[in-house]
Amino acid sequence: MRHCLVYIAIAIVFLLLQGTFLPLMLTPQWRPNIILILVLILGVREKPLPAMMTVLLIGALQDSLGGTTVGLHISVCLAVFILTRLTAERLNVESPALLVLMLIGANLTYGLLVAFIMTTFAEMGTILYLLVTALPQQTLSTLFVFFVLMVLLPGWLLSGTTQTDKNGRLYRGEQS
Amino acid sequence: MRDLLSRYRFSLLAMVVLLASLILYSYNIRQKSTTTFFERAVLSVVAPFQLGIDSTATAVMAAWNDYLWLIETRRRNVQLETENRELRARLELLDEISLQNQRLRKLLAFVDDLDRAALPALVIGEDVTPWSRTIVINKGTRSGLRQGLAVVASEGVVGRVIKTSAHSSRVLLITDPSSAVATLVQRTRSRGVSRGRGDRLTVEYVEQDADIQKGDLLVTSGMGGIFPKGLPLGRVVAVQQDHFDLFQRIEAAPSADFSRLEEVLVILGDDR
Structure with missing residues (x-):
């Protein structure tokens, strides 16, 4: 519970950064999706149920501060979280390189899911143009933020990454 | 009498010299526009030394003040920098207010049209x-x-x-x-x-x-x-x-x- 509150607090700080500070320096295409890093970390190192609830809350926060309709980011964050969870169970997520690859994948998945949901449910074809032009830059800037966080907070991002077995129990490294 | 003179010789001499100096002083008060030979001689001899010492002292003081004893300079520098920053901030604020004023005037004109x-x-x-x-x-x-x-x-x-x-x-x-x-x-x-x-x-x-x-x-x-x-x-x-x-x-x-x-x-x- 305490972990979840910490994640929520960090998410609020990240969202405030994305909504106030970053727009002063970066064009929309180059703004990183810092929240995605949180979703990824939640997916690879926290217990499934509390992590999922936290992701839902983070998605709701993002919906409150961005976009036009509540539910879009909740759905997308949750989908990315589930995919991360499924992938993390089969991979050695303690490897920083793998985390980077997962982040790239998560970023692309996030964008594609937003495009899919918006074109399917809201019939907004023009979102595709925006996404296609913004996704590569956004992936790069998100990676940059991830590297900065890796340098500043290596303990938080790398060590202590855990996985869960089929019963939802957490284990570290190889499962015996 | 001789014993008395020899006994108080120093005191008597001191009083005489004091009296003489007072007389000299009194005389010179009347003759103040003239420079005596003695005065001229002393001035002439001392002047180069005065100049030398003064130049050296000035140079040493200048070196001390300019290169060694910089506490006052530093204090002044900090004070001026602070003042400079405050003035710059006020100037920037004034610029900002001026620009905001222009923008608001445009907005107001727009409202009037609207x-x-x-x-x-x-x-x-x-x-x-x-x-x-x-x-x-x-x-x-x-x-x-x-x-x-x-x-x-x-x-x-x-x-x-x-x-x-x-x-x-x-x-x-x-x-x-x-x-x-x-x-x-x-x-x-x-x-x-x-x-x-x-x-x-x-x-x-x-x-x-x-x-x-x-x-x-x-x-x-x-x-x-x-x-x-x-x-x-x-x-x-x-x-x-x-x-x-x-x-x-x-x-x-x-x-x-x-x-x-x-x-x-x-x-x-x-x-x-």
Whole structure:
């Protein structure tokens, strides 16, 4: 519970950064999706149920501060979280390189899911143009933020990454 | 008598010399305009030494003050730097106030032209996602805002209020993909719908035979009930006509510069 509150607090700080500070320096295409890093970390190192609830809350926060309709980011964050969870169970997520690859994948998945949901449910074809032009830059800037966080907070991002077995129990490294 | 003189010789001599000096002093008071030989001699001998010592002392003091004893200089420097910073800050503040004044004057002129009640608001945030185009303003329901109100800047239409809280609101910009504004081409009065495309607008449903040229001004048509008629939306930057299509493909640049938006006006109510 305490972990979840910490994640929520960090998410609020990240969202405030994305909504106030970053727009002063970066064009929309180059703004990183810092929240995605949180979703990824939640997916690879926290217990499934509390992590999922936290992701839902983070998605709701993002919906409150961005976009036009509540539910879009909740759905997308949750989908990315589930995919991360499924992938993390089969991979050695303690490897920083793998985390980077997962982040790239998560970023692309996030964008594609937003495009899919918006074109399917809201019939907004023009979102595709925006996404296609913004996704590569956004992936790069998100990676940059991830590297900065890796340098500043290596303990938080790398060590202590855990996985869960089929019963939802957490284990570290190889499962015996 | 001789014994007495020898006994008080020093005292008597001292008194005589003192008396002599007083007499000399008294004499010189009367003769003050003249310089005695002694005085001239002393002055002549001492002058070079005085000059030398004075120069050396000045040089040493200057070196001490300029290179070694810099506490006072440092204190003064810190004081001047602080003063300089404060003055610069005040100057920048004055510049900022002056610019804000200019912008607000333009907004006020725009309100006068609009002839509707309008509420000024500050832009305090932007959308947290890169694919949506919304801004957050510092006025909410407490100031009388509600969903659907039009938001404009001095250059033209900004968007409409989509979410409100007590003290802030979110505004959907006309460049957001989910925004659609009923549009008129000012020169030809051709109708269309302007949709957001990130940084640009696309104007849809403009008939093939409509005369549209680059540089044409797009204004709101007043249909839909959100935006008053005749507000500038943008200028046409590209026109594409394909004979197999029903409508022209038109691209426009919005009138308002959304990257530099600081103050906006929320249009309240109907015509005065």
